[in-house]
Amino acid sequence: MQLGVVGLGRMGQIVVDRVREAGHDVVAFDLDEQAVATAADAGATPADSVVDLAERLGGDKRIWLMVPAGDAVDAALDDLEPHLDSDDVVVDGGNSYFEDSVRRAESTDAAYLDCGTSGGPAGAELGFSLMVGGPEWAYEELVPVFDAVATGPEGHDRMGPAGSGHYVKMVHNGVEYALMQTYGEGFELLANGRYDLDLESVARTWNNGAVIRSWLLELCEEAFAEEGNHLGTVADRVEGGSTGTWTVQEALEQEVPVPLIYQALAERFDSRSSGGEGPGRFSRRLANRLRYGFGRHEVPRREE
């Protein structure tokens, strides 16, 4: 298969690499010329615009968008639209708002797959978990690509119609926020509690057989190993928040109580408005560092 990939940042380059390694051809474009050069070094055919990418793909186009959610997706689709028809398939692998995905699916001539992607740059070697929404035929058509980008055949599935892939990923991220918050609270208590504990040792011990072992807990272990027991200069400031906000808004609309997810989101907002003395809340500092662990997001730091 030949796949066009638009957006070659932390996640898009991984899509290129994994699809290439599975034996498929890739045509790659990004606004950043250096990113295009990196993809070309990995064996992709470079394109110098979205239109050039579409023209190089010929008939029955299969295109994967991996750009930031929002205007960048609409911009790429606007450029692609004159070159698309009903035999073509566009996958949006980013963290788009599910209602935007429903709108885009209705307005494009191509079949549109909204694909929630989890695993982050740190999970590149293992492959991603992919939650796909959209027409069944288009999902089936892209299975060889999903097999390559995901951990394997078990790492992806069709969730349902348009929007459902990004809806499931939105809720996944709400869960992610709450898990980070609860690990943070536990380690905050241990860091300030009765015993002088080695938190890396605690995390490692928990990761070996304990009920609460998980990848996020492995990333806690890594954070203590790399930053030190008290997380060094990692600031009490947690960035991001869009997917968690949508989760809470949807929960309100559906009258489903999600107090843990809301609390985790509120802690993020509070971390950005309070700038007190000292290192700040340990729970939020750990959440800050975990976002680097799974997503390679920049870590806000405080002056020593």
Ligand SMILES: NC(=O)C1=CN([C@@H]2O[C@H](COP(=O)(O)OP(=O)(O)OC[C@H]3O[C@@H](n4cnc5c(N)ncnc54)[C@H](O)[C@@H]3O)[C@@H](O)[C@H]2O)C=CC1
């Ligand atoms: N980093 C992570 O852990 C995860 C990210 N995502 C989502 O995947 C998407 C991409 O994320 P990252 O790769 O981390 O972002 P990134 O910021 O590393 O890369 C985005 C790339 O898109 C390019 N770009 C922006 N607008 C463009 C356009 N109109 N045409 C062509 N290229 C354009 C940028 O130059 C950049 O290279 C986002 O929606 C993000 O929320 C999803 C799961 C995990």
Ligand SMILES: O=C(CO)[C@H](O)[C@H](O)COP(=O)(O)O
């Ligand atoms: O989707 C992801 C992980 O699953 C991305 O890393 C996302 O950026 C996480 O959300 P936030 O930026 O709000 O912390």
